[in-house]
Structure formats: C-alpha cells, structure tokens
Amino acid sequence: MKAVTIDGFGAEPRLTDLPAPQPGPGELLVRLHAAALNPFDWKVADGALRDAVEHRFPLVLGSDGAGVVERIGEGVNRFRLGDTVYGQFMNVARGHGSYAEYVLVPEDGRLARIPEDLPFGVAAALPTASATAYQAIEAARLDTGQIILVNGASGGVGQSAIQFAVHEGARVLATAAPDIAGHLRDLGAHETLDFTATPVAEQVLAAHPDGIDAVLDLITHPGGDIDAFAALLKPGGRLISTNHATDPEALAAREIHGVNLSSSPSQAELAALADLAAAGKLRVTVDREISLADAPAAVARARSGHARGKTVILL
Template structure:
C-alpha cells in the first residue's frame, strides 16, 4: 500500500510502499478513502511525543480518517466488513497513522460508524478539529449572551468552535483577516478582529471595555505570554488553551478558570458530530483536497500557515 512516512523525527515526509497490515485480535483493517491533516500530525513527526510514547519507524503520519472496514480480526463483534467508519487512528507504537491506503484500528478505539450520506472527506475532517472545538466550548461554560473570543478562529478548530459557541447563544468574537471574515460571520461570528492591523487584545478591549467572559486560545504556544488575552476576562471568566499555554494556578489567583484542553473523543461524541455535519448543522470547510502523491507537499504548505479550513488527502 502507499503511505506517507518519515524515517526519523524531523525527517521529510516521503511517499512509501508498505505491506498492508493484518488485523490482530480485536482489530479492524480499514481501507481509507480520506484522511485529514492536523497540526498535531507534524508536531508528532517533529518529536512532540518523543520519550512519552513508543514510536515505530518508518512512521506513517496522520490520525484522522474515514473509510470502509475491509477485514476484521478475531473477536471483533461491533464492526463488519463493509461498514463505513471514521475516527482517529492512533495506534501504538505510534506510527501507523491515516496518511495511508489502509490502517488498523482497535475495535474499542476512537472510531464510529458514519451516516450513509456523509462524504468521506467531511467525515475525515471531523475527529480532531471538531471534537476539540466541541470540548473546548463545553470547557468554556458559556451562558446565553456571554461573550467569547476565539483566537485563531480561521482554521479547522476555530471554524467549528464558532458554530458551537453560537449554538450556545454566546456572542462570538473571532480573529480573522479580511479574506475569511465574511465566511466566519456566516458561520456565526458576531464580530471579527483583524489581528494583522493591531493586537487582538487591544481591539477587544476597545470594543468591550468591561471585559468578556471567555477566551479560547488556539494560538499561544506553551510558555507563551497569555497575559493580554487573560486580562480581557471578567472575574469568574474562563481561559481555554489547546496548546498548554494556560497556567491554571496562576489564573486561579486572578479568579480565572484556566483549562489546558487535550481532545479525547468518545464514540458517542463522534456519532453526534457526524450527525450534526450530516444534517448541515455543523459546516466543515474543506480548504484543499489532494491525492496521496501530493500529501508531502500539502504537509509543507499546511505547516507554513494560512489554513482556512481543512486539508484532506483523497485515498
């Protein structure tokens, strides 16, 4: 089978031929039809989990995907060949990911059946980005009419987070450059902030001098300075980071609830999100669809920034 692999941490992704894996006890073999890119994929390839989990090389990149169950291993009872499934394919030792024609999944892993009419690229685009958005907005504990800033709103997580926050009845402030502001308003943003014209925090403070209720920060790196963004929050507000930038103890001293969110999808959440997407209630922007042969170049483009939705590999 064709797969995009790296031979070591930090190495260039390459299109490679590998044997099709055999499902062991409790495992399924899935013929993938689509895989979606996430920043996590190249963070792992660069060694973000080095020392924390075992890796296997050549390491097949990727996590999110959608396809059809090809074969099942002994003892599998909930899935059958021919089932259409999607989810996160993160097998240990880490390195049997979704940028490949075939992938293994544990029956009890992060996997769910797809609605019949949901296109494979949309299903593949959902697991990491939309589950993170959903869980981040839950963590933000929004009440109707409360104000949330989504910092980094124009990418995969941000676009779904705008929709979940709007569904909660919140007033949504979304960072956006001019090219994407209209799209984000269409998804549910009430105000857009062009962070290239002046610092985001200054613009939010000018429009909301009494402060806001929540910040979802998709941008600040671990150890980065969140002071200006956290300073926007009223006492009792919530600061959610997807990049471990929050220091919950330091924030608590300022009467702010700090959360470093790590997505952890349940099968039920995956099924709910797919049903929302299928019903058109969760809209996913597919920014680019590329064949597997172009996946290494697509990874390089995505790494460089400028995401306006999801990049999907067609398999």
C-alpha cells in the same frame, strides 16, 4: 499499500509502499478513502510525543481518516465488514497513521460509523478539529448572551468552535485575516477582529471595556503572552488553551478558570459530530483536496500556517 511515512524525527515525509497490516484480535482493518491534515501531524513528525511514547519507524503520518471496514479480527462485535467509519487512527508505537490506504484500529478505539450521506472527505475532516472545538466550548461553560473570543478562529478548530459557541447562545468574537472574515460571519461569528492589524486584546478591550466571559486560545504557545487574553476576562471567566499555554494555578489566584485542553473524543462524541455534519448543523470547510502523492508538500505548507479550512487527502 501506498503510505506517506517518515524514517525518523524531523525527516522529510515521503510516499512509499508498505505491506498492508493484518488485524489481530479485537482489531479492524479500514480501507481509507480520505484522510485529513492537522497541525498535530507535523508536530508528531518533529517529535512532540518522543518523550511519552516509543515510536516505530517508518512511521505513517496522520491521525484523522474515513473509510470502509475491510477485514475484522477475532472477537470483534461492535463493527461489521462493510461499515463506513471515521475517526483518529494514529498509533505511533506501531508506526500506524491515516496517510495510507489501510490502517488498523481497535474496535474500542476512537472511531464511529458515518451516516450514509456524509462524504468520506467531510468525515475525515472532523475528528481532531471539530471534537477539540466541541470539548473546548463545553469547557467554556457558556451561558446565553455571554461573550467568547476565539483566537485563531479561521482554522479547522476555530471554524467549528464558532458554530458550537453560537449554538450555546454566546456572542462570538472571531479573529480573522480580512480575506476570511466574511466566511466566519457566515458561520455565525458576531464580530471579526483583524489580527494582522492591531493586537487582538486591544481590539477586544476597545469594544468590550467591561470585559468578556471566555477566551478560546488556539494560537499562543507556552512562553507566549497569554496574559493579554487573561486580562480581558471578568472574574469567574474561563480561558481555554489548546497549546498548554495557561497556568491554571496562577489564574485561579485571579478568579479565572484556566484549562489546558487535550482533546480525546469518545465513540459517542464522534457519532454525534458525524450526525451534526450530515444534517448540515456543523459546517466543515474543506479548502483543499489532494492526492496521497501531494501529502508531503501539503505537510510542508501546513507548517507555514495560513489554513483556511481543512486539507483532505483523497485515497
């Protein structure tokens, strides 16, 4: 099978040929029709999980994908041959990932069926970005009329987070470079803040001097100035970071609830997300469709940022 792999941490991704894996007991072999890029893919390639898990090389890159169940191992009973499925397929210990024509997944893994009318490319774009957004907005525990800032709103997670927060009845402040501000308002953002102009926290404070209720920060990394965002929150406010940049204990002393989110969608959550997307209630922007051969260049582009939605590999 064709796949995009790396031979070691920090190595250049390359298109290669590998034997297609065979399903063992309880496993499915999925013929992938689409895979989607996430920042986590290149972070893993750089060694983000090297201290936590043994990796097998060559390592197929990628987590998210969608396709058709082509073979099933002994004892599989939740899925059948021919089912259309999507989910998170990264398994670094076995060298498996989604930038490939085939991938193995345990039947109790992070996958769900997709409704008939949901294109593979859209389904593949959902698992990491939209599930993280869903779990982050759940962690924000928003009430109707509360105000949330989504910092990093123009990317994959942010665009879904805007929609989930609006669904909770919140007023959504979304950071955006000028070229994408209109699109984010279209997705439901009530105010957009140009992070390329003046510091976002200053803009929020000027518009909302009494403070806001929640911040979803998709940008700040450990050691960065997340305090500028914590300072915007009213007592009892919630600060959610997807990059482990908050110190919940220190925030608790200031009556702020800090959450470092590590998203991990259940099969039920994945099924619900696919239904929302198929019904048009969750809009996912696929801004680039590429071939597997173009994936190494797309990974390099993703590292430099400037995502305007999801990049999808059609297989």
